[in-house]
Amino acid sequence: MSASRHELHTLAGPYALDAVSDADRAGFATHLSECEQCREDVREMREAAARLGLAASVMPRPDLREQTLRAAFASAQLAPVVPAAAPSPPGLLAEKDLVSEAQNSPGSPADTSAPEPGAAAASGVTGWQRLRGRAGAMRPPARISLAAAAVLAAVAAVLGGVTSSALRQLDRSKQQDHLIAAVLSAPDRVMVTAPVMTGGTATLIMSHQAGAAVFTAHGLVALPSTEGYEIWLMGPTGDRAAGMVTPQAGGMAGPEVVRGLRPGDMVGVTVEPARGASHPTSVLVVVFKPRP
Amino acid sequence: MTEEDGRKDCEGLAPATAATAAVPRLDDLISAVALGDERAYEALYDRSCGWVLGTVRRVLRDPAQAEEVMQEVLLEIWRSASRFDPAQGSAVAWVMTIAHRRAVDRVRSERSHATREQRAATAVIDYDDVTEAVQASLDRERVRRCLGSLTELQRECVGLAYYSGYTYREVAELLSLPPGTVKTRMRDGLIRLRDCLGVA
Numbered sequence A: 001m002s003a004s005r006h007e008l009h010t011l012a013g014p015y016a017l018d019a020v021s022d023a024d025r026a027g028f029a030t031h032l033s034e035c036e037q038c039r040e041d042v043r044e045m046r047e048a049a050a051r052l053g054l055a056a057s058v059m060p061r062p063d064l065r066e067q068t069l070r071a072a073f074a075s076a077q078l079a080p081v082v083p084a085a086a087p088s089p090p091g092l093l094a095e096k097d098l099v100s101e102a103q104n105s106p107g108s109p110a111d112t113s114a115p116e117p118g119a120a121a122a123s124g125v126t127g128w129q130r131l132r133g134r135a136g137a138m139r140p141p142a143r144i145s146l147a148a149a150a151v152l153a154a155v156a157a158v159l160g161g162v163t164s165s166a167l168r169q170l171d172r173s174k175q176q177d178h179l180i181a182a183v184l185s186a187p188d189r190v191m192v193t194a195p196v197m198t199g200g201t202a203t204l205i206m207s208h209q210a211g212a213a214v215f216t217a218h219g220l221v222a223l224p225s226t227e228g229y230e231i232w233l234m235g236p237t238g239d240r241a242a243g244m245v246t247p248q249a250g251g252m253a254g255p256e257v258v259r260g261l262r263p264g265d266m267v268g269v270t271v272e273p274a275r276g277a278s279h280p281t282s283v284l285v286v287v288f289k290p291r292p
Numbered sequence B: 001m002t003e004e005d006g007r008k009d010c011e012g013l014a015p016a017t018a019a020t021a022a023v024p025r026l027d028d029l030i031s032a033v034a035l036g037d038e039r040a041y042e043a044l045y046d047r048s049c050g051w052v053l054g055t056v057r058r059v060l061r062d063p064a065q066a067e068e069v070m071q072e073v074l075l076e077i078w079r080s081a082s083r084f085d086p087a088q089g090s091a092v093a094w095v096m097t098i099a100h101r102r103a104v105d106r107v108r109s110e111r112s113h114a115t116r117e118q119r120a121a122t123a124v125i126d127y128d129d130v131t132e133a134v135q136a137s138l139d140r141e142r143v144r145r146c147l148g149s150l151t152e153l154q155r156e157c158v159g160l161a162y163y164s165g166y167t168y169r170e171v172a173e174l175l176s177l178p179p180g181t182v183k184t185r186m187r188d189g190l191i192r193l194r195d196c197l198g199v200a
């Protein structure tokens, strides 16, 4: 039996990658129940494999959410498999946490069903026009393509949500103001919006001509006062710290100017000690990858 | 209506009062889901929908099918949350294992109908095949760098298995290698990846 047992051990790698036939899978599952070494190996290798999946993340269409939730809530759940020595019920602590979350979250079907994007866009245009007034002082708006117009509309929608805090912060620093204007009016500006893994949505408008990017976010999760969101420029030669952002009411943050953007740089955000770190010490909660 | 009322997206759980919200741990969410907690499931959906869709789409490549399988996966998570056992691995790994297995099952059943030519055409490893022009991802760059630390053979074996859904025997055929070699490369590749990523 030892030869075939050895043979079975070698399936741990393929099994962790789901690279086994159904027959192999069933056979190895039996082996797993009796081989502690393979259980441990598979556990570790699956953690690594899971990251290959995380690295491929793409957000689904928003309308799938409601559909999926509805289907789930209409389905029965499997009863727990009660272990011989029953541990204290998990979930009790979680339930307590979730009560407070439930009160705060806009997750009920009633209020997620009516997004009214028109209203946001309308209020956003005002914000954009006010900002563009500043940009226009530096550079008269050139005739813009349809694609650029779409980008501008999206910028407007995003900035619209942060108008008051954005403008307050704009007033704070003239230099920052000029850089923001330069980025927003640069012909090569690119705007990217992405979900933040810990919650919220971040938007980055970058321009290599301006050598800078503008970071804004909404819905960011508040952090303890000892921590902050740190922005990173991640280039081929290493990572450079590019500033801290502190979420305001409603999790809004920015606009924060990211200076020193170089071609090929990605822009990422991690959670770090409030005074900032010299290199990222935790997982990236959002990454912006420039188009080639 | 305030300005932010109009904008909700997949990350729809962005708390109205962020100052009081803490991010619940994924394990805690799953434990609560096991008890039928619908709020917890919504939060779990928001947290994991992008991971699940990304994985499934990477394997299936067909966006419509990927959405379908994503929904199956999320449904399975709801149904079998009580089976999650933290002793057997992290919550992330549990979710991703379900997602990946479903995707692989589907792509294999599709492939069994496909022609030999079609099969050959999909046997391409493309690590930078970013479906959207730009997409955020958890540590995508770190994973990319760590994949770069693997030998080419390890990377091919792991990539063909994970991203294309091939069995080790199929990978052996595609690369004209003995199956035993492929099994070893998969294992070595994953262990190197684990060490590089610092996950245990």
Ligand SMILES: [Zn+2]
Binding pocket: A008, A009, A031, A035, A037, A038, A039
């Ligand atoms: Zn074994």
